[in-house]
Amino acid sequence: MKEKTILVIEDDEMNLKLVRTLLKVCRYGVIEAMDAENGIELAREHHPDLILMDIQLPGMDGLKATGIIKNDPDLKEIPVVAITAFAMEGDEEKALKAGCDGYIVKPIDTRKFCATIETYCNNKGKDIDSGKEVS
Ligand code: MN
Numbered sequence: 120m121k122e123k124t125i126l127v128i129e130d131d132e133m134n135l136k137l138v139r140t141l142l143k144v145c146r147y148g149v150i151e152a153m154d155a156e157n158g159i160e161l162a163r164e165h166h167p168d169l170i171l172m173d174i175q176l177p178g179m180d181g182l183k184a185t186g187i188i189k190n191d192p193d194l195k196e197i198p199v200v201a202i203t204a205f206a207m208e209g210d211e212e213k214a215l216k217a218g219c220d221g222y223i224v225k226p227i228d229t230r231k232f233c234a235t236i237e238t239y240c241n242n243k244g245k246d247i248d249s250g251k252e253v254s
Contacts, residue, residue, distance in 0.1 A: 123240055124148040126167035128158035128184065129202065130176050137227060138171060138202075145233035153177075155184035162194055169240050170199045172219065174210055182217035189218035200239050202227075 125147045129135040135151060142149045150165055152158035155176050162170060170188065174181040181201060188194045201214035201222040214222045221239055223232075 122146060122148050123168040124150060124165060125236065126150045126152070126158065126162055126165065126170045128152045128155060128170065128176065128181065129173040130154060131173065134173070134202070134225065134227070137229075141227070141229060141232045142236070145236065147236070155179035155181065159184055159187055159194075162188060162197065163191075166194075167197060169236065170197055171202055171223070171236075172199050173202045174214060175204070182213060185214070185217045185219050198239050200236075 125142050127135060127138050127142070127149060129138060129151070130153045135153070139149050139151065150161055150167060152161050153176075156179060158170070158172070161167075172181040172185055176184070185199050185201070188197065188199055198220040199218065201210070201217075201219040202225055203210040203214060203222050204225045211222050211224075223235060
């Protein structure tokens, strides 16, 4: 089976490094962007199996970028999972409203990460943290 490719859009180097390491351990291919504009470009170029989207990015934020992806006929089928900071209350709701298929809270739970990613790759539109359907 072909390896799945995950596009990570994250401007925080520490978090990007952690996510990259975890994804590689789980045998995913990883592509990376540190801002939304570059991320959308890479999504068009590589058509990844999943996009991990940080919400707070320099320039265009992750919510706006998700809106662009979900309004693009060529990209809208790609699941987008927001990476939200634990302290940012209301971010989860905003992420889902903006079109994200789910969210992962920072700091990332490294034990659950791979299973979470696999579920989102195969079963988009389901919020596995709460078990509720979100779309
Ligand atoms: Mn950020």
